[in-house]
Amino acid sequence: MVDVMTDKQFKTILEMVDMILDGCKDLEDAKKKVQKLIENQSTKENKND
Numbered sequence: 637m638v639d640v641m642t643d644k645q646f647k648t649i650l651e652m653v654d655m656i657l658d659g660c661k662d663l664e665d666a667k668k669k670v671q672k673l674i675e676n677q678s679t680k681e682n683k684n685d
Contacts, residue, residue, distance in 0.1 A: 656673075
């Protein structure tokens, strides 16, 4: 099964990234915050398996 992202979902993700970047002092800070979100999402997916 292939999951397809809608335009609305894609726009929401980009808006979230924009909000993260607005709240960061530098690129390293932004990378850490995005990586933390990825890790949290991976943890949620593993719990649902």
